[in-house]
Amino acid sequence: MVRISVVKNAGFCFGVRRAIRLAFFAVKKNRKKVFTLGPLIHNPQMVDDLKKKGVYVVDDLSEIDQGCLIIRSHGVHPKILKAAKKKKLKIIDATCPFVKKAQNNAKLLCDQGYQVVVVGEADHPEVKSIVGYTKDKALVINHTKNGLNLNKFKKIGVVAQTTLNIDLFKQVIDKLIESAKEIKIYNTICNATSLMQGKTSKMAQRVDLMIVVGGYNSANTNRLAKLCKRIGTKTYHVETSKKLEKSWFKNVKNVGVTAGTSTPPWIIQDVVKKIKTFV
Ligand code: SF4
Structure with missing residues (x-):
């Protein structure tokens, strides 16, 4: 019998969850087009999902003249905020507190x-x-x-x-x-990522295989994968369940699953479901 354990609270942190909620709210409430400067989060699947619901990514303010602009959880330079106000864009500030x-x-x-x-x-x-x-x-x-x-x-x-x-x-x-x-x-470090690193490290020490779920462009997901590898546990970083390979689970008794702070819960659930079909 193979045991699959998921790190508690793996996936969206408070700031990312809040930004996504504000983005969906903006789409619902505004007739105007909704934009983000750069992807709202470092997860391509979630960004695609947002696009389907009407949240578009632009790389520069010059690409838009009207609509609603969501400030990402990373925040922006005040110069950009000023320029957006000058353009009379409706601003929704999702900068993480x-x-x-x-x-x-x-x-x-x-x-x-x-x-x-x-x-x-x-x-x-x-x-x-x-x-x-x-x-x-x-x-x-x-x-x-x-x-x-x-x-x-x-x-x-x-x-x-x-x-x-x-x-x-x-x-x-x-x-x-x-x-x-x-x-x-001023110690301005947020403990969401360090807590996840601590919990992931503990799990990596007690399983045979770690699956790290999240965008390949997500710095904190990459950090988790590196951490597990440094511990010496066989580790694979996948963006979605489609990237899992059956051969990875041969002779494995304990599988650990963790995810970066920008990984949506449905992708984690999907990964666990697929692993269950292999073991
Ligand atoms: S600071 Fe970053 S990691 Fe921490 S809660 Fe906010 S968005 Fe998440």
């Missing part, structure tokens, strides 16, 4: 004269939005290698990308303390 907190803390630090440092990935839309709230003055750091010498700044204020690994945050702060005379830190 945890991201909003990071943006507000960065702004506060900047207003108080701190050199703001955002610990995170410079290219990530959320980090770009946080930097925007410091009038683009913030520095972005995601390593502890040489070059972290910020001696010229008397006051340093630090915030984190919400999905940052806590260990990296601690390491960067350790380095910053060596150069700063005054340092103010």
